[in-house]
Amino acid sequence: MENGLLDRAEGNANIHRWSEQTQLEKGDSIAAGHMSELSGYTRISVTQNNLQELKEIWDQWSNETKQLFYGNYGDLPYLLNVQIDEHLFRALAQFWNPAYSCFTFGEVDLVPTVEEYTALLRCPRFQVDRIYSRAANVPTFWKKLMAITGMSEQCITTRIKEKGECKCISWDALKGLILTHPDEAKKATTDLFHRLSKRVTSVPAILAETFRSLGICRKAGAGRFVGCAQLLLAWFYSHFRLIDKVICRVFFEDYSPLKDIITSTRKVDVPEENWIALLQNLQSKDVEWRAPWMILSEILYRCGSFDWVPLLGIWDAIGYAPLLVLRQFGLRQFLPATHGLTQSEFAYRGADYKKRVGEISSAWNKTCRLKGVAIGPATTLEYVEWRGRRINDNIPEPNAEGARPMEEYLQVMLSELEIMKQEFERKNLELEKRIAKLEEEKMYLSLDIDVQKIEVEKERKEKRKIEEDRDDLKEHYKKAQEMQSRNSALEEENKGLKSKVTELGRSLRWHRSHDSTVELKELKRKVEDLETTLQESKLRIEQLETQGDYLKGELHQSRGQDLAVRADVLSLMYGSSSDIGRELALLLDRVKTLGIRAKAYL
Incomplete structure (x- = not known):
């Protein structure tokens, strides 16, 4: 069984038998008659280092550098954004059970496991069996x-x-x-x-420091928690239903449970007393046994000769029993082997610590795991009987009489001062609402005033325009009255002129009727004179025409004779001396002939 992984069904049954037999043979972690040294209340401080500088450094890095960091160290940077609920953490510390290295809430045992922290941190470089240890x-x-x-x-x-x-x-x-x-x-x-950087897993060391610090504070009754409080609270939120229901994309390569927890965790402001009362009476039905982001896989339940899992931290070592919380993996809870858990813690000092560290390192080379079938958070009868008679360290016992529903515990129980404060805040809120309403009314009134001003200005303009129109009408009416007066005067004048025209027409007709005879006689005389003058002009014209005809005849006759004489002279001059002369003589004869012919027409 120590040299390899067992078959799922057979392994679960074999481990079941082995665990019960070992527990019966070796006994429990603490025996009957154990006197707890733990105080009733642990004053634990959860003050953390200021992470603001780390956040600023992280914000300064480029995406490439951030991805390099994610590749080497997983989702550790998301822890910078996990808020610490101090009331809840101080309440959790009261229920740390050092005898069994687990939280014991009423009838419920819970503890963060290697597999759960590995799933939360999601570091691809982790080799689950290669743990951190301080060399000798x-x-x-x-x-x-x-x-x-x-x-x-x-x-x-x-x-x-x-x-x-x-x-x-x-x-x-x-x-x-x-x-x-x-x-x-x-x-x-x-x-x-x-x-x-050498591919070792830090999860066992983180768990060891968490368990060690809780145990030291419980045993001392006070102290400061030195461990990763953010990771512990993220784990607790997942099991306590303080996370809003979201779809966990666990099978996606880039899915980050821590990122999902940060964005979906419900913020509740509950006093420490309420948390203690709630956890004190916690029942199985109140727990989300298997975290929604947890995938069922092989479970580390022991190493080497140890009946549980030893964890090497930075300053000391401690052990825890995963078989105590099988329901966190969705498996049936049977009787776990817990013998020796009380003696598992030791510091890195003294004579034999190096030997013990060496034994644990060697044991991690022979890890044993189980594969089980998820059947729900059931329990065996043997476990129930053992759980009922188990002796625990000094932790708050269940108080059945004062138990109330979980919802009531999560409601904030207010003091008188807080009630007055809330009443003041309520009244203040009412006043703020009233002031806001008055401001709104004031705004609307201002708008109404502006509208009224616009309306008044508009009415003023209209009134001014009406007055101007009235003045114009008065002016036009006055001008119309003047024009009417003028028209009346003109009409009277027109009537007078018409009368004068009528009289002048009658006078003209009268004058025309009396002067027509004289004018006719005068016209006849003028016509006779003109006819006489016309007759004389005609005679004169006839005389002039006769004289002109005579002169024309004389002129043509004289010209013809002159041409004939010249033709005779030329014919005598040129005679027959040459052909040219003969042609010229013929031409002259023709001229002469034409002159004689023309004379007949003159």
Whole structure:
């Protein structure tokens, strides 16, 4: 069984038988008659380091650098955004049961497991069986810091400080290195991160420091929690139904449970007393046994010769029993093997601690896992009987008489001052609402005033226009009256003129009728004179025409005779002396003939 993984069904049955037999043979973690040394109430401080500087550093990195960090260290940066509920954490601490390394809430046992923290951190470089452990022979602290940070020996020695039995280096010295070289994995701030670069898993160390710090505070009755409170609360939220129902895309490669928890966790402000009362009476039905982001896989339940899982931390070692919380994996809860858990814790000092560390490291080379069939959070009869008679450390016992429904516990129980404060806030809210309403009414009134001003201005303009129109009408009416007066005068004048025209017409007709005879006689005389003159002109014209005809005849006759004489002279001159002369003589004869012919027409 220690050398390999068992078949799912057979493995579960075999482990069931082995666990019950071992528990019966070896006994429980603590025997009957055990006197608890734990105080009734633990005053635990959950004050965390200021993470603002880390957030600022993270915000300064590029996406490429962030992805490199995710690849090396998983989803650790999301823890920067997990809010610490101090009331809840202090209440949780009261229920830490060091005898069984688990939280015991009434009839319920819960504890974060290696598988759950591994699923939450989601670091791809983790090798689940390769755990962090402090080697027996290690270099001195300052030599290791030189190897991790790359600082010189002189710088290291001047920055080393002692804190109790431990040596450390200040945050300011390391912050400069982170800001200067954010992309270099070798600039880790602790030996743990230095070992993470070698693909070891940090989950066992984180669990060990969480369990160790809770146990120390419980045993001392007070103290400061030194561990990852953010991761513990994220785990608790997932089992306590304080997360809104969301679809967990667990089979998607980029799904991040921590990111989902941060965005979907319900914010409740519950006093510590309410949390304690609620957890004190917690029942199985109130628990989300299997976290919604948890995928059923192989479960580590023991290492080597140990009947449970030993965890090596940074300062000491402690063990826990995964078989105690099988319901967190959806399996049937049977009787777990718990013998030796009380003696599992030891610090890294003393004579034999190195030997014990070596044994645990060797045991992790022989891990045993089980594969079971998910059948729901059922329990066996043997487990129920054992759970009823089990002896626990000093933890708050269930109080059945004062038990109330979970919803009532989650309601804030207010003090008188808080009631007055809420009443004041309520009245203040009412006043604010009333002021807001008055402001709104004031705004509407202002708008109404503006509208009224616009209307008044509009009416003023209309009134001014009406008055101007009235003045224009008065002016037009006055002009119309004047024009009417003028028209009346003109009409009277027109009537007078018409009368005059009528009289003048009658006078003209009268004058015309009396002067027509005289004018006729005068016209006849003028006509006779004109006829006489016309007759004389005709006679004169006839005389002139006769005289003109005579003169024309004389003129043509004289011209013809003159041409004939000239033709005779030329014919005599040129005779027959040449052909030209003869032609000229013929031409002259023709002229002469034409002259004679023309004379006949004159």
